[in-house]
Amino acid sequence: MSALLPPVSFQIISGNGEAIPVESSAIEEISNNQAVYRIVAVFGRQNGGKTTLINHLTGSTMPVMRAGVRQATTHGVHAVILNQWQLLILDFEGTDSSQQADPKLTGTMLGLLAMVTCDLVVINVNDSELALDQGSGFPLLQAIIKAKFNYARISKSRHQRTGILFAIRDYDPEADMAGEDSTLTWLQSRCKEEWAKVQELDYDESFSFDEHFTVDIHKFPHARLQRQPFIESVEELRNRLVKPTDSLLTPSCSRGIPLVELPSYFKSIWEGIKKQADCEVALAQQGLSQGQCQKIYDDMACQLHSLFLECRSSLPPLFEGPAQTRTQVLEIEHKIQDEYDCRTASYSVQDALQYATRLKADFGSLRDDLYKRQLDQLKTDLLQDATRQYDNKRKESAAEFGNFLSGIKGSCIKRFESVTLDLGATTIPGISEIRKCLEQDLIKFVMTGKSRFMKHILGHLQTTSSIKIKEIVRLAFVNIVAPFWLPLLGNIQAACLAQVEQLKECADYLSLDSAECDTYQSLLHSHQVRAFKIAYSSHTTxxxxxxxxxxxxxxxxxxxxxxxxxxxxxxxxxxxxxxxxxxxxxxxxxxxxxxxxxxxxxxxxxxxxxxxxxxxxxxxxxxxxxxxxxxxxxxxxxxxxxxxxxxxxxxxxxxxxxxxxxxxxxxxxxxxxxxxxxxxxxxxxxxx
Known part of the structure; x- marks a missing residue:
């Protein structure tokens, strides 16, 4: 939604204590908005200026008490939506009102509703009534503290804090002898005293006040007599509410209720409160927790798939090193985990953990698939690199080529295992099969390389022997009956023996077994015989x-x-x-x-x-x-x-x-x- 949209107000609970279906156009317009709105409840005595404060705070125009008329202007609960700040203000009717339409609409019920649904409870109290037990908001505070204690014991939600802000109206700094810090300390002490009274009835040392509440104050000058300072103080409060770094709306106080879920959630909570069924209230909150964790999981799972698709297309091959792959995968893991933890911080630990486990499993599956794809490509790259080295090494000596073929399998396997270990992918299903496939391909590569090299050497020796034998036979027939045959035949025999020794030497460099060596030696010998026959016959025509x-x-x-x-x-x-x-x-x-x-x-x-x-x-x-x-x-x-x-x-x-x-x-x-x-x-x- 645009930040320029005006605030929208509507009633969610009637003065008769009935939940009102919300059909506001504002809700319909942003029904697809899954943003979590911060919710602030404003309580106070009747005609204490709550609505005036909210109108100044939000820019709304809800009716206020007219001069000379002493009657309640707010019945039930009204809501004001501030889309540009993702803020929802709830205006509760006066808890001490004698004009309540439904006498069952007690401060305890409204306090419990605020405690369960709101991130911050503002208690509007006059400065002159602050020290009084009646009219100072302490009866409401007592109800909230008691409801919080009872509810926290049966709820499976996280230990969410309830923020309490005392809005001190008509504050006169000249009459404040104690000072602001002393006032805050005194109010915190009073709250802890009320908590201790509740604990006396059912003591539980694991439940401390500070784990469940935060307490703060904000002082306002007189709205009419000191209008400009009052407006400035309201602006200061607004900044404290909308700034993410402010302590009034900390993550520990967030209830995490999306705006689209708010009407149905309020209704289910309110029905449980009316029945005085704390379990139904807890179940409603648990249902919200499960639903929101499910939605967050679905959203994060889609985001996770997108990140891995992007990662797969942008990563360099593992042949260049695994560092970048490992770094990007860790970045994805931390990004997803941190965002998920932040978005589920308001919900049940069990629900968040349940979907966190599923999200972690999805991450592991996508990570393993990425690693398998990259390691399979690494296998191909290693074989291609071995082929490139082969083409270069075969131009060198037989000894260097033999050393290359003897060590290429071990070096490729070692590099594959090193990269796999760096990625932490040794236990991923399917990786061992890729390694075995690489090993088999390397064995074939080495065998083929030895065969190709021996054929190359054999071809060279055959060509050499053909030339030598033809020349010797030519000399023999040039001197047909001269006694040159003996030394010439000796030359043939010596040349053939030298070639056999050269062939054996190459076979030793390539670590060929005796059978393979005999095969190539037999091929060379057969060629020498054929070459002699051809040379002899060509010169006897x-x-x-x-x-x-x-x-x-x-x-x-x-x-x-x-x-x-x-x-x-x-x-x-x-x-x-x-x-x-x-x-x-x-x-x-x-x-x-x-x-x-x-x-x-x-x-x-x-x-x-x-x-x-x-x-x-x-x-x-x-x-x-x-x-x-x-x-x-x-x-x-x-x-x-x-x-x-x-x-x-x-x-x-x-x-x-x-x-x-x-x-x-x-x-x-x-x-x-x-x-x-x-x-x-x-x-x-x-x-x-």
Whole structure:
């Protein structure tokens, strides 16, 4: 409601003692307002100026006594609502009125109504009557104290205090010999004396006056004779009522009655008072307490959900640290708890505790759900971070990569447990499952990482072995029958053994068991065998050997045979093919005499030349060589053939003398070739 709305007054209890249904437009307009209004009751003798004080205090225009007319102007109970200050003033009829419409409408009944429903009871008393037992408000005070004592014993509400304010009218500071402090002390003593009288009838040491009452005074000059000071004093009282820090309306005195509940609450309380049934009064108050605690709980539960939704969307991931999550959750807990305690301070301890327990359970459920969501995301973030580290570490040495894979599982689990412990979430249902899932994912990650790394190493070794084996085989075929096979095969074996050792070293860094290591070693060995076979077969094709033969013949003859007629090229191809096919078989039947040696040299001079310039030895029988040369070069000039023969004859004698010396070389050559053949058979028999 707007703070500019004028005060609204209406009657809630008639002079006949009946509760009047409230249909005020002000109540209807603010029916959705759940604000708790502070309620002030004003008591006093008939025609003592209560209504005048309320009109000045609130700006209302309730009728007051006219000059010369001595009759009551207030019957029953009237209410004035001040929306801008959330204040409700109740004007009670004079308790000493002889004009009461209902003689049962006693001061005790009205006092009990005020004590149960109002935060502050103002007793309007004239300064000149203050020391008198009659007319000073003490009979009403006695009734309030007695009702409070009896009611407090059966009520389950908190020990709510009742504030008592003595409004001293027509105060003359010049006649006040004792002073304000002494007046307050004297009034407090009188109140405690009345409390002691009640306790004598039914003594209970746990019930003290100070636990149930607060006492204060406020002095007013004469309303007509000292109008301006009176208005200033009224303004001062208004400030004391509306300021939250003032002691007149402390939280301990609050009854916590929302305005929308006030009419029905007044009615139920009043019906119990009329029946003199204190239990009904207590039940009515208990019903209000339960209803309000329920509403407060519902409101706080919605607020709690909103806070956690906002928190969930704004929190950074736990991967960056749990401090902010923990801090925000604690802030939500304290905010909700403090606000709930403040809003339920006026109601039953049992009711407040009941709904506080429910609110705490809601908070725990939402907190646990938040923690589970964040820890599940932390699991994903840890795996992603492990993958990033993997991509960086695999570029480093095998030792560093092995150390990374060996420690990544433990470090991730340790970090997850540390964050869980910091959050206090170790006992939350479902967290252990998230941890187990993380552990399983990390085991898969490590196993996959080891496999990927070993495949990477294996691929590197396979590529290396392929290049080395191809180069060795190429050199072997460049020197087809030379005794290079022994060292070349030794090089292959040494290279393969070195690669196996490198593979074993990587397996040790990755902590692979013997079975896994044997698997990768078998894969490497199979590849080496395949690489040797491929390299061997690629260098024993007709095309490569023929091209080697043609290149050599072209250089010897000084002409480009590749550009001659097709028949010459075909003949050269036949020469190369026959030579390659019959090489090993012919070597076993060679006779090392002068004649064979002569044609051996002849074939050497007309044979092929390797890429590195070395001559490939092509031994064959004299007749076969003669026939092949005749067939191959029949279209060439006779001069070239004669020259070639003459050269061979000149060298025949020299070769004959060297035959014996060459014999042992031939024997060594045969042994080397036999070893090479055995080695190739062995390699070919190995499993792929």
């Amino acid at each position: 007709e095309g490569e050997l023929v091209r080697m033969m043609l290149d050599k013949a072209n250089r010897v003859m000084g002409k480009d045979l590749l550009n001659n007629e097709q028949e010459n090229i075909s003949s050269a191809f036949d020469l190369g093919r026959h030579t390659a096919q019959n090489l090993l078989s012919m070597l076993s039947t060679v006779e090392y005499d002068a004649e064979v040696s002569s044609f051996y040299r002849q074939l050497e001079n007309s044979g092929t030349e390797g890429s590195d310039g070395t001559t490939l030895i092509q031994p064959a029988s004299r007749e076969r060589v003669h026939k092949e040369f005749t067939m191959t070069f029949k279209c060439r000039e006779e001069e070239w053939i004669a020259k070639l023969r003459k050269k061979a004859e000149r060298e025949a004698e020299v070769l004959r003398k060297e035959a014996e010396e060459k014999r042992w070389q031939a024997e060594m050559l045969l042994k080397g070739l036999k070893f090479a053949a055995d080695a190739m058979v062995t390699l070919a028999s190995l499993p792929d």
